[in-house]
Amino acid sequence: MQSDVVIVGGGLAGLACAVALRDCGLRIRVFEGSARLGGRACSWTDPHTCDDVDLGPHILLTEYRNMLAFLEQLGTRDRIVWETERLLRLREGRRVTDMRLHALPPPLHLLPSLATTKSVSLADVASNRRVLWMAMRATEEHIKHLDGRSALDLLRHSGVSDRFIEWFWATACMSVLNVPLDRCSAGALMRVFAQLTGLQEYAIGFADEALANLFVPGSIRMLERAGGRVYTESRVDRIVGEQGRFHSVMLQGGERIEARFCVAAVPPQCLTRLLPDEWAAMDPFKDVGRFEPSPYVSSYLWLDRKVTDERFWARIWNPCDLNTDFYDLSNIRRGWSERRESVIASNIIFSHRADGLSDEQIVAATLDDIREALPAAEHAHIRHAVVNRIPMAISCPTPGCERCRPATRTPIEGLLLAGDWTDTGLPSSMESAVHSGWAAAEVILQMQGRPHHLVLPKRELEGIAGWVRRYGAR
Ligand SMILES: Cc1cc2nc3c(=O)[nH]c(=O)nc-3n(C[C@H](O)[C@H](O)[C@H](O)COP(=O)(O)OP(=O)(O)OC[C@H]3O[C@@H](n4cnc5c(N)ncnc54)[C@H](O)[C@@H]3O)c2cc1C
Structure with missing residues (x-):
């Protein structure tokens, strides 16, 4: 098979890149290894309740300029509900602190x-x-x-x-x-x-339906309408090239796809396995092994009653606690409020402390966490629960890693990198993923002789902070 641009990975970075390139006359092919598109922001229908759920609950910020512009393009920006009452509710036992701007x-x-x-x-x-x-x-x-x-x-x-x-x-x-x-x-x-x-001013927001529905169907539609193709269950086994130049990708089934450009939009742990040994030993690829995954455990508890009107609260960090952030989807998802039953999603971040626990123990401890915060949950029972163990939610920004985040362009001609972990100047997040996908698209457009600005920069600091940044910067 021949193509112009091969994109490895159908997460936010890969799809944002593909959609940005769709109308520039290039044949675009996206290869996603799993059966589902969306990567770490994927969603599915829970077979027991028929509710759409995500791999784990996510928040967006009004500062996600690239992510929100992407959703705008796809016509789903209005599917974000913004927290307007406060910036954030923090809980330490039953003590509540509301952070406001x-x-x-x-x-x-x-x-x-x-x-x-x-x-x-x-x-x-x-x-x-x-x-x-x-x-x-x-x-x-x-x-x-x-x-x-x-x-x-x-x-x-x-x-x-x-x-x-x-x-x-x-x-x-x-x-x-x-x-x-x-x-x-x-x-x-x-x-x-x-x-x-x-x-x-800024605010936290949540998808009012399955997160992946905001960008997966729209991306496929826009890309395929322009002649591009997205393949799921199509794992790339090797990125192939010679003499410092990318040439083709080899799929797990043995099929080879030749192309002029390859955008590797995969996490660092997947990238190392794809590269020929001589490339893997070069800058910047040789540092990719330094990126340590931060694992998560995300739980969903369907309760038999409504326990709060809040959308979201975070818990003051204590290494002895399990869950860190909680979301009542019955106050977030469109149409769910009529059910009068809470569906609480929560995350155990950097979840090594939960490694030895069974799913049943995690569910019981999560219900205890909810009861600790909310008196109304004291007599609540669980109707159904799901625990998702996620080996890599983001790459940990350990000391020295910021300097190792690779740029979009690589020393290999035709090979570009994208993904939340690349050098976007942003923390690994959905915003960083879209930013990186658009940065890769910008490089390809420039090499095609059609330069076009896609990436939106961060907002400048404001107020006294802005003044200090402008006049007091080092
Ligand atoms: C539980 C959880 C909670 C999170 N919370 C937040 C949040 O609140 N806010 C926020 O902004 N971010 C959050 N994140 C992070 C956010 O989901 C990621 O930053 C973002 O989705 C990364 O997108 P990506 O495209 O860079 O990578 P990915 O989503 O990982 O996409 C890469 C894709 O490449 C595919 N792939 C890998 N190897 C191959 C191969 N060889 N061939 C073909 N395909 C391959 C993978 O299957 C995957 O689909 C959270 C993540 C998790 C898991």
């Missing part, structure tokens, strides 16, 4: 929520001044410089109090970067912190 210039807009919580003192909040100053001034160059240190080391040396580290930073690091503070790159954490404290 107040009408003060960033980063002061977070202060009223922090100053009024009973969980930390004003002295704890004030102990962040040096680290906040650093985050506001940090350029990408400085982020890469900080990458060699652990986030915990940086916070301690910047004078942040132990209580604030334990209450805020450990929770933020686990929720956003999916790795404990002592294993996290200081650069990766500062980059996220600068955005969260430096933007005036």
Whole structure:
């Protein structure tokens, strides 16, 4: 079979790339190894309840500019419900802290929520001044410089109090970067912190139907209408080439597909297996083995009654606890509120601590977690439960990894990389995946002599944070 562009991987990165290239006169073929498209953002119908569920619950941010533009293209952007009451509800046992963005210039807009919580003192909040100053001034160059240190080391040396580290930073690091503070790159954490404290307004959102329905059917339709093809259950076995030039891909069944370009839109753990040995030993591929997976366990519990009106809450991180974030889908999914029964999805992030537990133990512990937070759940019973063990939710941003994230272009002619873990300047996420897919499409368009800007940059910092970034940057 002959093609112009072969895309390996039908996750968000691969599909976003394919859709972006559909009208440029190239023959596009997407090969997905599994039976389902969507990758880590895939969904299916639960056979017991006939409800559509995702591999695990996901959130979006209003700052997901590329992801939201992609959904806009596909006509599904309005399928996101945004949390408008508050930014985030944090729970520590029965104690609740609502984080809100107040009408003060960033980063002061977070202060009223922090100053009024009973969980930390004003002295704890004030102990962040040096680290906040650093985050506001940090350029990408400085982020890469900080990458060699652990986030915990940086916070301690910047004078942040132990209580604030334990209450805020450990929770933020686990929720956003999916790795404990002592294993996290200081650069990766500062980059996220600068955005969260430096933007005036943003909100968390959720898909009001199966996540993959927002981008899989629309991508296939748009691509196939333009003459492209998507193949599922078509695992690529090898990427083939010679003399530094990509030539073809070999499918597991033995079929060879020749093409001018190959976009490898797969996680790092899959990429190493695809490359010829001499390429795997080259920069940037030789560092791919450094990316350690952050595993998740995602559970879905169908309860026999309604236990809350909330959509989402996060739990203050404690290494002895299991679940970190909870979603009541009956308050999120369109049409589910009429059932009067909660469906709670939750994530155990960096889930090594759950390795020795059976599914039954995880379900029982998850119900205990829900009861701990919500008195109304005390007498609730489980009608049905599902536990998904996910070996790789994202690649951990361990110290040194930011510098190893590869660029879209590789030294191999015709071979491009995409995926949430590539060098997008964003944490591994759906936004990073779409960004990377569009960056690969931009390179191909440029090489075709049809340069076109697709990638939307991050928003500039605002308020005092913006001023410091502009005039005080290192
Ligand atoms: C439980 C869970 C919760 C998450 N929560 C959030 C969240 O709240 N917010 C957020 O933004 N992100 C979240 N993420 C991360 C997000 O899902 C990913 O960042 C994103 O989906 C990655 O997309 P991708 O296209 O880069 O990679 P993937 O989705 O991994 O796609 C790669 C595809 O390549 C295929 N493939 C691999 N090898 C081959 C081969 N040899 N041949 C053919 N195909 C191959 C795979 O089957 C896969 O479909 C979460 C992930 C999980 C698992």
